[in-house]
Amino acid sequence: MSDKVVKRVAADIGGTFTDIAAVTEDGELLTWKLPSTPPNFADAVSTGIEALFRKHSIELSEIDEVLHGCTVATNAILEQKGAKTALITTKGFRDVLEIQRVRVPKLYDPLYEKPSPLVPRNLRFEVDERLDANGRVIRELDLDQLNELIEKLKKEDIEAIAICFLHSFVNPTHEEIVETIIKKEFPECFVSISSQILPQKREYERTSTTVINSYVGPPVSRYLSALIQKLKLSNLTNRLTVMQSSGGVLDAESCLQKPAHIVECGPAAGVVGAEYIAKRSGFDNVITLDMGGTTAKASIIEGGKYTLADEYEVGGGMSSSSALVGKGGYALKLPVIDIAEVGAGGGSIAWLDGVGSLKIGPESAGALPGPACYGLGGERPTVTDANLVLGYLNPKGLAAGTVLIDKTISESAIKKEIAEPMGLGLLETAYGIHSVANASMMRAVRAVTTYKGRDPRDFILFAFGGAGGLHAVELAKTLKIKKVLVPKAGGVFSALGLLYSNLEASETAPLLSLLADVPLQVAEQLFLQMQKKIAKTIGGDAEKITFKKFADLRFQGQAYELNIPFQNSLLNEEELKRLASSFEEKHLTRYGHAFSGEFPIELVNLRLVGIKSTSMPELTHAAKDSKYELCSRKAYFGPNIGLVKSRVVSRDGLENNAIEGPLIIEDYEGTVVVPPDCKAYLDDIGNIIIEIPDN
Numbered sequence: 001m002s003d004k005v006v007k008r009v010a011a012d013i014g015g016t017f018t019d020i021a022a023v024t025e026d027g028e029l030l031t032w033k034l035p036s037t038p039p040n041f042a043d044a045v046s047t048g049i050e051a052l053f054r055k056h057s058i059e060l061s062e063i064d065e066v067l068h069g070c071t072v073a074t075n076a077i078l079e080q081k082g083a084k085t086a087l088i089t090t091k092g093f094r095d096v097l098e099i100q101r102v103r104v105p106k107l108y109d110p111l112y113e114k115p116s117p118l119v120p121r122n123l124r125f126e127v128d129e130r131l132d133a134n135g136r137v138i139r140e141l142d143l144d145q146l147n148e149l150i151e152k153l154k155k156e157d158i159e160a161i162a163i164c165f166l167h168s169f170v171n172p173t174h175e176e177i178v179e180t181i182i183k184k185e186f187p188e189c190f191v192s193i194s195s196q197i198l199p200q201k202r203e204y205e206r207t208s209t210t211v212i213n214s215y216v217g218p219p220v221s222r223y224l225s226a227l228i229q230k231l232k233l234s235n236l237t238n239r240l241t242v243m244q245s246s247g248g249v250l251d252a253e254s255c256l257q258k259p260a261h262i263v264e265c266g267p268a269a270g271v272v273g274a275e276y277i278a279k280r281s282g283f284d285n286v287i288t289l290d291m292g293g294t295t296a297k298a299s300i301i302e303g304g305k306y307t308l309a310d311e312y313e314v315g316g317g318m319s320s321s322s323a324l325v326g327k328g329g330y331a332l333k334l335p336v337i338d339i340a341e342v343g344a345g346g347g348s349i350a351w352l353d354g355v356g357s358l359k360i361g362p363e364s365a366g367a368l369p370g371p372a373c374y375g376l377g378g379e380r381p382t383v384t385d386a387n388l389v390l391g392y393l394n395p396k397g398l399a400a401g402t403v404l405i406d407k408t409i410s411e412s413a414i415k416k417e418i419a420e421p422m423g424l425g426l427l428e429t430a431y432g433i434h435s436v437a438n439a440s441m442m443r444a445v446r447a448v449t450t451y452k453g454r455d456p457r458d459f460i461l462f463a464f465g466g467a468g469g470l471h472a473v474e475l476a477k478t479l480k481i482k483k484v485l486v487p488k489a490g491g492v493f494s495a496l497g498l499l500y501s502n503l504e505a506s507e508t509a510p511l512l513s514l515l516a517d518v519p520l521q522v523a524e525q526l527f528l529q530m531q532k533k534i535a536k537t538i539g540g541d542a543e544k545i546t547f548k549k550f551a552d553l554r555f556q557g558q559a560y561e562l563n564i565p566f567q568n569s570l571l572n573e574e575e576l577k578r579l580a581s582s583f584e585e586k587h588l589t590r591y592g593h594a595f596s597g598e599f600p601i602e603l604v605n606l607r608l609v610g611i612k613s614t615s616m617p618e619l620t621h622a623a624k625d626s627k628y629e630l631c632s633r634k635a636y637f638g639p640n641i642g643l644v645k646s647r648v649v650s651r652d653g654l655e656n657n658a659i660e661g662p663l664i665i666e667d668y669e670g671t672v673v674v675p676p677d678c679k680a681y682l683d684d685i686g687n688i689i690i691e692i693p694d695n
Contacts, residue, residue, distance in 0.1 A: 004028065004058055008616065010067040010498035011045040012266055015075075016293025016347045016367045017466060018044035019492035019669075020052050023499055027620030030056055031492045033399050033466075033669055036367040041070065042227040046234045060235045067498040068252075069243040069266040071294075072223045073216040073259055077118070077314050077330060082215035083159035083190065087119045088149065088178060089207065090166040091126040096207050100331075115329060118215045123156065125149045127165075127178070135171030146178060150185050160214035161186065164194040164207045169510050172199075190217035197258060198333055200510055200605055205311065208331040212314070213260035220259040224252050241503070243269045245336035247306060248504020248611060254537055261334055263314060266494055267297040268337045271306045273497025274462050277487045279304055280619075280685055286485075287445060287459045289475065290494070291467040293347040294364040296437075298444035299339045300459065307448075308563065309338040335506050335609075340447035344440035346384040346467040347371055350418055350433045358418065360436045372413040373405040381417050385410035386433035387470050389426060391635035391646065392664065392673050399491075399668055427636045427643065435638075438475050445479065453589045456481055464493035469665070469672030473690055484690040485683075488619075488651070491669025496619075503612040505537040508605050515553060515576055515601040523571050526606055534610035550607035553583040555599040562586050563607070619685075635662060637675050644676060654682045 005025040012019045013036055020032040032052035037043040045068070053060055076082040089096070097117040104112055117124075127149060128142040153161070161182055168175045172195030179193045194210040228240060241249040243265035255262055270290045278286045278301055286301040300307055313329035343362025347370060351359050360383065365371050369378035372385050387393050388410045395407045411426060419429040449456045456479040463472030469486045476484050489496050507530035511523060527549065535542040549569060552561040564583050568575045580601050587594040635646040646662035654665065658681035663674035665688060672688055674680045680690045 004030075004056055006030070006053075006058055006062060007064045008067060008499055008614075009049055009052075009063055009065075010069075010269075010495040011048060012069040012269060012492070012494040012498060013041050013044065013071060014266065014292045014294065014466075014494075015071060015345065015364055016370065017491075018048055019495040020045075020048040021489060021492050021495035021499060022052065023617055023619055025617050027617045029489055029496070029619055031489050031495070031669060033402075033492055035370070035403070038367055040226070041072070042223065042230045045227060046230040046236075049231075049236065050234055063236055063238060065239045065241060066231060066236055067241050067243070067249055067501065068227070069269045069494055069498055070223065070262075071266050073220050073263045073265075074314065076216045076219045077212065077263070080116070080118075081219070082118065083218035084123075084157065085119050085160040085162060085211060085215045086123040086125065086153055086156065086158045087207070087211060088125050088127060088161065088163045088182075090130060090164075091128045093166060093203065093207075094124045094126050095121070096204050097124065097211065100204055118211050118330065119162070123158070125152070129165060129174050131165070131167040131171050131174070133167055133170070135167060137171075141174045141177060146181065150181070153186070158186065158189060159218050160190040160192075162192050162194075162207075162211045162214040164203075164210045166203065168193070168195045169199040169201065169206070172196075190214055190221065192217065197260065198508070200333065200508055201512075202333070205331045205333040209260060209333050212263070212330060212332055213258060216259045216263065217256075220262065221256055224256060228252065243272075243498055243501060244504065245312070245334065246308065246504060246506060246609075247272050247337050247501065249498070249501045250503065250505060250537070251539075254505070260332060263332060264312065264336050264339060264341075267299070267339045267341060269497035269501065270297070270464060270494040271299045271301070271337050271339065271497070272501050273493050273499075274299075274464070274487075275301050275304070275306050276497070276500045277685075277687065278462060278485075281485065281683055281687055283460055283462075283485070285459045286462045287449060287456060287481070289441065289445070289461055289463045289465075289468050289472055291441065291463070291465040291471060292345050293466060294343070294345040294366065295341050295362075296344045296441045296444055296465075297339050297341045298441070298448050299337055300448050300454065301462075302454075307338040309336055312336045335607075338448055340444040342440050342444045344383070344437045345465075346382065346387070346470075348383050348437065350381045350383065350386065350414075350436075352418065352421055356422065358422070358432055358436050360433065360440055371405075371410070373407065373410040375404070375406050375409055379413060381410065381413040381433065383433060383437045383467065385413055386430040386437075387467070389414060389430040390434060391633055391643075392470050393671055394648075394666055395633075428639070431636055431638055434471070435474075438471055438478070441471065441475055442478065445475070453592060460485055462487070464490040464670075466491045466670050469670050469688075471673075473673065473675055473678060473692065476690075476692055482692050482694075484692070486665075486670075486672050486688040486690070488686045489667075489669050490672075491667065500616055502614050503538050504609065505534045506607060506609045507533050508607050510605050511603060513603050514556070515551075515580055515603050518571075518576060518603055520571055523606060527571070527608055530606075530608040531610070534608060538610055538612055545610045545612050548609045548611070550609070551579055551603055552605040552607065553579065554602050554604060555587075555595045556602045557599060558602075561604050562590065633664070635664065635673070637662065641676060651682070651686070651688060654680060654688065657681065 130139040192213040245264040290297040348361035371382040509526040549566040661674035665672040
């Protein structure tokens with residue numbers, strides 16, 4: 001029996017690996033990494049937790065809480081494998097999903113095609129009813145027409161239904177009547193109404209978000225139910241909480257009601273962990289780079305805080321909140337950590353397009369068959385195969401040798417699929433794959449920095465994920481960033497972030513008014529109503545919940561808003577002036593100009609976030625894993641440097657030393673590559689710091 005005490009354990013599922021992390025009461029980090037188990041992803045979670053606790057002789061019954069992040073909702077959208085969903089909407093608004101914003105995101109692509117709506121036209125139904133912008137009834141709900149619609153729906157074998165009526169965010173009565181009838185007629189269906197999912201203006205965004213909630217509802221419900229059963233069989237019967245896209249966790253039951261809130265839960269957890277480690281390391285401005293098996297994600301931490309966006313695009317080539325590079329996917333207007341995501345991970349497949357140009361992803365080899373080097377049947381080369389051929393990865397295996405790999409298979413796949421058709425050498429081709437993957441990730445980094453008025457040179461690059469350390473330095477060089485940080489447990493970092501997340505819930509209330517003329521009593525009443533909803537959702541003692549107020553503001557006449565936090569919890573004239581000043585400053589940073597004094601500022605929505613902090617021991621050290629053999633191997637660093645003998649060390653080998661590159665640092669969770677002109681050392685809390693000289 002071990003003397004280690006663990007109260008929380010976290011599991012994060014990726015496209016290739018599932019990561020497990022726990023921190024003991026004395027601050028020791030325990031980790032485990034194993035291949036994901038599609039299609040039954042819950043198997044890897046229970047198996048991984050059991051293996052980690054067995055290794056350290058800890059009883060599973062000691063656990064109070066299991067925290068979880070997954071890609072189930074995201075993958076359902078990206079792979080078009082969500083529930084068969086119907087939409088019921090106001091007469092005349094059947095095609096809102098198809099019309100979208102009447103904007104082409106790829107201006108110079110005449111062959112651009114919009115992604116297919118998640119609800120096809122034959123499953124989008126209209127009901128005669130109408131409210132005006134103030135919520136007054138213009139036309140009563142036609143119940144006879146609704147009954148006819150229901151008979152049609154019964155012939156379609158529907159799994160989920162989304163209900164979205166015009167102006168229902170002001171008056172939800174018609175939606176609620178239809179919801180009651182639909183739930184009675186279709187008790188097995190997952191039903192969402194827009195007045196509960198997104199009570200805000202903008203018909204397309206509200207419809208899209210409500211449809212997404214219904215579309216991912218059944219697969220998320222099936223997955224979480226299976227996970228709960230698996231955990232019970234492992235004697236883990238206590239609370240299961242799930243990460244939300246906004247960076248906080250909620251109990252699984254609450255997430256089942258609004259599954260759209262967990263679409264970006266995995267990437268969000270990594271940013272939460274980065275905020276925690278960056279703060280302890282003394283860095284306020286950080287660009288996070290999370291490169292896993294399927295995708296690469298970028299976000300920023302500015303002034304010690306991660307950045308939230310209230311609108312997101314899922315799919316469309318790159319998931320992002322940026323107005324400059326998005327608008328090609330499915331709109332998700334919910335609080336989400338500002339993350340840009342591209343299909344460039346370790347398992348992303350390298351391929352040649354119709355004119356022979358090298359491309360990376362978005363298709364991934366996943367966990368099965370995985371990269372060609374896994375020897376599990378994958379025949380197409382991936383980024384991992386290229387990194388193996390370049391000498392960056394240990395040919396004896398990944399994760400301390402627990403994942404066996406075969407370099408000869410990688411060489412064969414790259415030669416056959418890429419090198420020979422292009423007439424290039426093996427190393428030259430592998431480096432090309434590595435470089436094109438970097439170029440894809442550059443798009444994500446720029447989406448959260450330069451496209452939003454921020455200079456990457458003012459930040460450090462915080463790299464994690466199983467492949468983050470392999471690509472971070474070359475990416476930083478291109479961006480003129482001078483320092484890279486790779487944290488402990490970088491390969492399971494999203495799981496670590498889950499451990500340091502708090503219970504959180506948010507609510508929104510529309511209130512359209514000039515900021516100078518806001519009816520203060522009405523606003524305070526709305527905040528009180530939202531506070532009661534949040535306290536009910538989070539549960540427990542409401543006095544232990546910290547509430548943060550926000551306002552969505554715009555210059556009058558604009559179509560989009562910026563989210564501005566209150567500096568003072570009281571809503572008075574002085575606070576309104578501070579909100580106006582903060583809005584103008586943010587507008588100037590984001591767009592390079594502000595209409596100060598030229599146009600009045602308008603309030604569109606009020607927001608309230610409730611946070612219940614969770615007590616966690618401070619992370620002090622990591623459990624010692626297998627000793628890595630100190631050796632050297634040749635690694636290729638591009639045509640200008642070539643194949644160079646590179647020293648191979650473990651993270652512990654950097655203690656009290658600053659080592660010049662070329663250097664390869666191997667951990668259980670991942671590998672870090674330090675090129676010849678850089679040096680690496682450990683900081684006071686065990687992070688690898690890589691310094692990059694001026695070019």
